[in-house]
Amino acid sequence: MAEQDDELRAMATHRGLKLVKSRRRKAGGDFGLYGLKDAGGAEVFGFGADGLTADADAIRDYLRGGMRSDWSTSVETTPGPKRAPKPKPAPKPKPAPPPKPRFKPEVANLLRDLPEAKEDEAFDDLLKRPGVRIERIVSRGQATPEDAPMVQGWDEWVILLEGAAGVRIEDSAEVRLGPGDHLVIAAGQKHWVTWTARDRPSVWLAVHLDG
Structure with missing residues (x-):
C-alpha cells in the first residue's frame, strides 16, 4: 500500500495537486479511499458528503486523463520551429559589353560608281x-x-x-x-x-x- 500511495502522491504532485487519503476505520466509512485537493486546499476530486469516494484506480484515471489533456494542449499551443525566410535570388549579372573591334573592314561595291566607259573599256x-x-x-x-x-x-x-x-x-x-x-x-x-x-x-x- 505504501508503494501505491507514493505512486499516487507523485502523480498528484506532478499535476500540482495534493493527495488525501482516509485513515478512518469504521463500518461503511471511507477507509483506504482517496481524494485530491489543489494547492489552496480546495477539493478537486474524490470528495463526497460522507467523506472520500475515489479508489486508487479512479485517482490514476483522473490524473492520467489530466496529463493527456495537458500534453495535448501543450502540443497544440507550442509553436513549431520558425521557417527561415527564403533567400532573395541573387541579381542577375549584367552581360559584359561586346569587345571593341580591332579591325574595321573596308567594304566596296563592284556595281557602284561605275566609270562611263563611253570611249574605251x-x-x-x-x-x-x-x-x-x-x-x-x-x-x-x-x-x-x-x-x-x-x-x-x-x-x-x-x-x-x-x-x-x-x-x-x-x-x-x-x-x-x-x-x-x-x-x-x-x-x-x-x-x-x-x-x-x-x-x-x-x-x-x-x-x-x-x-
Missing part, C-alpha cells in the same frame, strides 16, 4: 597577289577587232555581273553572256568580245591565274 585592279590578279572591267558598246584577237600567257576566269555581251574563243561559235554567266579562257587561246550592250554598262569580273 575601263580596267580596275581589285587585288594583286603572287600568281593571281583580279580586275573589274566595264564595257559600253566596245568589241574586239576581228583582226586583233586577244591572246594571253595565263588562264583567265571571267564572269559577267551586269549587262550583256558576246564572246568567241578560237573557232567556236559566239556565246551570248548575261548576268551570272562565266567561262574559262585557257592560256594561249585566241578570243574575242564580239559585242557589248550599248544602252547600259556591262560589268565583268576577271581572275587572271599566272602560274
